Amino acid sequence: MAKTVKRVALAVGAVVVAGALGYGALVEYGLHKSYPQSMQPESGSALQAQIKRGEYVARLSDCTACHTKEGGQPFAGGYQLNTPFGAILSSNITSDKETGIGGWTQEQFDRAVRHGVGSHGYLYAAMPYNAYAKLTDQDLTDLWAYIRTIPAVNNKVVENQLPFPFNQRWTLAGWNLLFFHDQVFQPSAQHSAEINRGAYLVDGPGHCASCHTAKNLLGGDSAAYLQGGALQGWYAPDLTPNPHSGLGNWNKEDIVSYLRSGTNRETASSGPMTEAIENSTQYMNDADLHAIASYLQSLPASDSHKPAPVASSATAMLTGKKVFESQCGACHVSDGSGIRQMIPRLAGNAQVNSADPSSLLNVVLNGSQGPFTHANPTAAGMPAFDWKLSDSNIADVMTYIRNSWGNAASPVSADDVSKARASSGAKPWLGGAEK
Ligand code: HEC
Ligand code: HEC
Ligand code: HEC
Incomplete structure (x- = not known):
């Protein structure tokens, strides 16, 4: 897919x-x-x-x-x-x-x-x-x-x-x-050799910006360099050190572990990033992985601010909590802390806090295999909920995980879920047949 x-x-x-x-x-x-x-x-x-x-x-x-x-x-x-x-x-x-x-x-x-x-x-x-x-x-x-x-x-x-x-x-x-800037990489005199190597890997061969930088109307890179970009049905999040939407809470080893194995103490990759890890970044040597981490940490943080969370008394939050406790809590744990190196932590997770919920919707609707790498040969999977939950139940559980345990992000509507269902090729909700 x-x-x-x-x-x-x-x-x-x-x-x-x-x-x-x-x-x-x-x-x-x-x-x-x-x-x-x-x-x-x-x-x-x-x-x-x-x-x-x-x-x-x-x-x-x-x-x-x-x-x-x-x-x-x-x-x-x-x-x-x-x-x-x-x-x-x-x-x-x-x-x-x-x-x-x-x-x-x-x-x-x-x-x-x-x-x-x-x-x-x-x-x-x-x-x-x-x-x-x-x-x-x-x-x-x-x-x-x-x-x-x-x-x-x-x-x-x-x-x-x-x-x-x-x-x-x-x-x-x-x-x-x-x-098109048709120019060979130019190292910066202000940066260390390691950061220059990281910049070269990210901007040159790694072409990370092709997914992680938003595009303008003509399909060129916008000025919001590595601050997050949408690709059909997925969202490649902010890689700058923004503590809310970016990698601000990740240390160097978290970045290295993610690129090498697809997992770290916080999260696990899915979708197009899993492919990039399986085909490419898992083969990078240790020095190169550290160079990428040092470079990403040297970037200025994006200035996206944490919005006010949806109130826990809102109807969507109350329904969402019930759905979470019955369907998701067994794996992701009721306080959203997940299981280290295996089940993503949802609390404080940059992807969960992203303004664009596309990747989350894709994973919850269609499930996800989890990365399969030399460093992580037995990845855990996330089951698909497309057949099991209605659009409004999925919307509410999304709104709930995006606004609990310190998270804060825009609510998700049933209409958003219905669109994601259509565009990602997810199955219809089985319970919908009786309506
Ligand atoms: C994101 C997808 C993507 C990646 C990654 C990619 N390519 Fe391509 N490549 C394409 C596509 C699509 C075309 C055809 C484009 C067109 O016809 O305009 C192409 C065309 C080419 C061509 C031109 C062939 C011709 O007959 O004109 C060469 C050579 C090439 N790629 C080599 C490479 C090499 C070497 C790499 C790795 C360094 C690479 N590509 C990575 C998508 C990719
Ligand atoms: C084909 C598109 C694509 C390319 C190329 C790509 N990424 Fe990603 N990346 C994604 C997507 C989509 C996600 C979200 C995955 C998820 O939600 O599990 C992601 C997630 C990540 C994350 C985790 C962020 C978080 O908050 O969970 C990191 C770190 C990352 N990418 C680094 C890189 C680096 C470094 C490169 C270049 C070497 C790169 N990516 C190239 C699409 C891409
Ligand atoms: C059987 C255990 C299990 C259950 C039940 C489960 N998940 Fe997951 N979930 C996972 C695993 C494992 C992953 C990582 C998948 C991957 O790496 O591709 C994941 C990934 C996710 C992600 C992506 C996190 C990220 O960092 O990109 C979200 C969001 C998510 N789950 C939400 C939910 C919600 C909402 C429910 C309930 C409707 C749920 N999960 C039920 C195991 C589970």
Whole structure:
């Protein structure tokens, strides 16, 4: 399920508005730019070490998330990314000469990965080249050395399935002009080497902002950097040290443990983040995980304030408490404290306190498998309540957990639940049949 909602407010909406800009920009920006090949892949015995480094860069960048279809061959593409305007399929990037990138030079690869120009012209920002632009020459060259070793798979993919005018790639030049900073990572002299490494991992290969930064109307990143972003049916929360909606109450080890195993003393991951952890962050080495944690802790806290909680005497709170005690308390515990490293703590949980309840609704309606990682091979699951509870019961229990034990967040309505049920493909409530 989460596979189909991956990543993101795509930039596709941008094409209509930016289209006009695009044509002029094409001439200015796109056609005449050259991409010099600054480094050559190693050869001989050094090559094996380089391929290993490249494999690590591919892990950091989570290339497999989009380029390997569920049940498909590694990197053979065809994975579908849905946008409000239609579907985009990922490319075959195996070394097949006919349907993959087997005939490519490093320069062509660089052009696609760091500069957003593929075999058919400009790439859609569904491929996160705006983040990969930050990759160093060394990492890009290592990555290419590894990608070239991927066995050829003959699989023809027609990437662009969008209707006119969204299928016009030249219009993307306008989007690039507005939102694409085509520049390699620049370390900051004010920060330690560790924080710079963390910034590189987060903004470059890790492309965390593609989910955790809200998008503007044209699908570009808003200024609220890493302060939370909606992706269809999920909400990727605030990663700044805000104590209410962000990671302010997490220490460094909490962040490291979450990225390595998907769990920590507070919470457990679900949905698209579980996939990012399983495919990518669990493979990061200790120094890199600590670098990410140090960087996130160095960010200025977002200025979202804690709202006044819904009064515990409100009808929704009273009904919600009853639902919680009968359906949820056995696992999450009546004071919302959960079970360490296994069942998320709901009290003081940033996701539960987020203004946007999408992820919570998704998990309660559809259940969640829990992360499955080397560090956490026996994840606990959360059962689905779509069939068991009515829209109004789910709304009330949401309002209750969002406004108890020190939590405070906007109430959730039955209408919100009904919409989430439809958009997340949840089952109808069984009790609803009699109505
Ligand atoms: C979030 C999903 C996503 C991730 C992560 C991702 N890609 Fe892509 N990639 C795509 C999509 C979708 C396309 C096709 C875009 C289009 O047709 O405009 C694409 C296109 C490409 C192309 C262009 C192929 C061609 O024939 O033009 C290359 C090369 C590529 N990706 C390599 C990579 C590498 C290497 C990584 C990891 C560093 C990576 N991708 C990570 C989604 C992704
Ligand atoms: C594909 C989209 C996506 C990408 C890419 C992504 N995240 Fe997430 N992230 C999410 C979602 C959705 C959640 C909420 C999961 C949940 O509620 O269990 C989340 C949750 C988190 C949390 C837990 C926050 C909390 O308050 O519970 C942390 C920490 C986090 N992500 C860090 C990162 C970092 C660091 C990166 C980059 C290396 C990253 N994420 C990349 C979607 C993403
Ligand atoms: C059988 C035990 C169990 C029951 C009963 C249960 N949960 Fe959960 N819940 C879990 C587990 C385990 C997770 C973590 C799932 C994951 O990691 O994907 C979870 C996750 C959650 C989350 C996401 C927390 C986060 O940090 O993203 C919310 C919200 C939640 N449950 C609310 C509820 C509500 C409301 C009920 C009752 C209607 C309920 N749960 C009943 C075990 C349970």
